[in-house]
Amino acid sequence: MKPLRILIVDDEAPARARLRDLLSDLAASLPHEIVAEAADGMAALEACETHAPDVVLTDIRMPRMDGLELAQHLGRLPRVPGLIFVTAFDRYAVKAFELAALDYLLKPIRAVRLAAALEKARHSSLRSEQLQILAPQGRSVLRSTERGRSLLVPVADILFLRAEQKYVTAHTREREYLLEESLNQLEQEFGEIFVRAHRNCLVARKAIAGYERGQHAIGDGEEGSEAQWLLLLHDVSEKIPVSRRQWPTVKALIKA
16 A cells, blocks of 8 residues: 655644654554644645645644644645644534544544544545535635745735736735736635626725726726726725726625
């Protein structure tokens, strides 16, 4: 049997060491390889992209990016791993795992229980319906890569998202970030937070301050269409054109 490739994620070094010891005890019956360890969800996500583990063993409460947020991002990788949560007793969290049919281990972990969870995870990976049950609010941060380092962009801080060639730029009050995500996928995930202004732009609903007449409209593929409307955003000088097709939806939102 091909050795199981495992990633261990926990912000406490003793907890990672405990998992290593337990896995060592299981080596004869459960061939495996610990491909990497991480102290938070962000580092775990980077390790997944580098090492492509079969299973991720992750704590829940961690700095920067916790285990639940990590699960949201893992579910969008090209190769989605199996996932096992490791947690101290938390009634709410355990209930969520059970509803989502996701496996979990309660600390202190027993070797027999760990072996059973790994065998189960070997043959399963995260599904979108599980993520919806586990965290119905979706991701709270997006990840941007800049000069070889990863940056977290809180969704709540984003004023608008604009598609530019193969990428999407997320604009906040302070700066812009490059995202390797599809604008259509972002609209599906965050449709309650953003509204489409035109084919290449989503605007945060709460960022809209008003509107005014524009000189040149964006007409959803129609070059040179007549003047339409521009959205005014809080704390931003740039005005966002609204396409003729999207104007009724945007106008209704502003008037609401």
